[in-house]
Amino acid sequence: MNQLPYVRSKGRLAILAVCFFFLYAPMLLLVVYSFNASQLAAWERFSLHWYNVLFHDDAMISAVTLSLTIAALSATSAVVLGTIAAVVIVRFGRFRGSTGFAFMLTAPLVMPDVITGLSLLLLFVAMGNAFGWPGDRGMVTIWLAHVTFCTAYVAVVINSRLRELDRSIEEAAMDLGATPLKVFFVITVPMILPAIVTGWLLAFTLSLDDLVIASFVTGPGSTTLPMAIFATVRRGINPEINALASLILLVVGVVGFIAWRFMAHEEKQRQRDIQRARAGH
Structure with missing residues (x-):
């Protein structure tokens, strides 16, 4: 019986090791093959050739x-809009249309990317015909499309953080004469800053990773980057993509x-x- 906790601990470690291997072994293999001199899957010798090719590929750099x-x-636009939306939902209480507002805000979370991309494409085409803007599809339309679905993710993250906050600090500041706007920027924002950073990183990753929606709303x-990678990989194995993915993993790891x-x-x-505040009381 005394060995039971030991056996359970070994079992947990084994399951954890299998999960980590399943998740990160493909990434490790990708990094290893980015240093392969051969263009084929078979290992030949260590080389930085494909990193050199990558840095001289103007289309990929663009x-x-x-x-x-x-x-x-x-990500920046989604954080601003998502924070405002979360504050409206959490702090404004029940108001007419609040249920519909909350539902429409979170709808992009469950909407298929194909439907979202197609609907945004039709919207931009209709706006172009009616108002002459956008004249053509490109960076601006991709940005607007990404803000549309990234805002929902940011709002959910900040929403959960706002619900956990102790409002007594904000109420005390307002009792001392601070305006609601000052309380929000001086007290509330610093308290939800970790959620804001998390939301920004999440939105940045989602935007950087998007392929389907961007394919609908972009133009010549x-x-x-996902479109360029997809087009390259369809033609066969390209170690240049391995080098690019390795650099992305490095940057994401450092930022994370x-x-x-x-x-x-x-x-x-x-x-x-919080402990100081409790000790003061």
């Missing part, structure tokens, strides 16, 4: 730049680690502030 720009703009001359450290620090600081 696609990376376009995708990063759209992802950053989409505006090729995003920094964001995790920042959120962990903010959470510890919040816990310390």
